[in-house]
Amino acid sequence: MLNWRDPKNPQSGGAERVTEGYLTALAERGHEVVWFANSFPGCLPEERWGRLTVRRGGGVGKSFLAARAWCRTQPRFDLVIDQHHGIPWYTPWWAQTSRVSYIHEVLGPIWNAFYRWPWNWIGRQQERWTHWLYRKEVFWTACESTRDQLMRHGVRQVKIIRYGVHTRALEELDPKPLQVPLRLAAVSRLAPNKRVDHLIRTLALLHDRGVAARLTIVGSGDAEPALRQMVKERNLEAMVEFTGPLSEAAKDQMLRASHWLLHASQREGWGLNVIEANAMGTPAAVYPVEGLRESTLDERTGVLARAETPEALADRLAECLQHPERYQAYRRQAWERAQSMHWSRILPEACDWLEARARGEKVL
Secondary structure: OEOOOOOOOOOOOHHHHHHHHHHHHHHHOOOOOEEEEOOOOOOOOEEEEOOEEEEEOOOOOOHHHHHHHHHOOOOOOOEEEEEEEOEOOOHHHOOOOEEEEEEOOOOOOHHHHHOOOOHHHHHHHHHHHHHHHOOOOEEEEOOHHHHHHHHHOOOOEEEEOOOOEOOOOOOOOOOOOOOOOEEEEEEOOOOHHHOHHHHHHHHHHHHHOOOOEEEEEEOOOOOHHHHHHHHHHOOOOOOEEEEEOOOHHHHHHHHHHOOEEEEOOOOOOOOHHHHHHHHOOOOEEEOOOOOHHHHOOEOOOEEEOOOOOHHHHHHHHHHHHOOHHHHHHHHHHHHHHHHHHEHHHHHHHHHHHHHHHHOOOOOO
16 A cells, blocks of 8 residues: 555644554455555654565655665565545556556645646646556546546546444444534634634534524644634634544544534545434534535435525524434434444455455555
């Protein structure tokens, strides 16, 4: 597996958690699995944890050279997985073995969140051209939105396998009346593309409409100082809590106690935290963007805002207060769906498919 980050990278997130799930499952089937990732300050060039070997080398834009050089010193791999995060590893031109291109989302507008013109334009164009150059490769992703975008860019074959979660769904759905103050949760890396600032504005709008609510923000990242300043400027300190990263148990308990998980990302490969919240009996209220449209089924396992604005998200939350019986239906359907998305159900299908690709079988 070629992936920019491994779980020990300070900037790792949901993509790395998913990757670790798949690779651990392959290793448990007896396969030799190596994860090649970018170097970062203070890292070891190679280490093992559990059954996985992690090898590191190079940085953004150059690590594919380190990966190519290292792979040439190794016995031939049966399968190389080229994970794209805007920039790929260019394996069609150097990995002479079976390959799969693995992608969480097409970045598209996310380039604008991190780079100014002309670099954002260059990023979008190279991503589009990369997909066209990779058009004969088999891609693997989690949702239909990403598949459709890839195919618009010329890719011919895309396999969809949903992401799983480690979170075990509650054995029984406990009572949770929808009442004020609303308990809202955000679980996210605090980065510009996640638009956590929109969630703070949503909270302020609810307050202005007379709807009492509190927002708990779980996670860390470079955007945290600006978000804290925004909360202070809007006099929302009493209504917003920044917890930083939480243990899985503490996160589950927080989600279980919340009325809603909020998500306003520019786009997602899927949205693991949506299903984690659902497993705890908590529906999601999200923006209508790629990935989140699939992880949250509108008016079934949660609600989609009618636009990508804090006003639209606040509207949906306020509407649900008027129909508490619908909220309870969303809770139950979200909880029931989450039971089918535990890793124990997802990993066998994924491993079977990857093994077939390693054997050279033309399966999709």
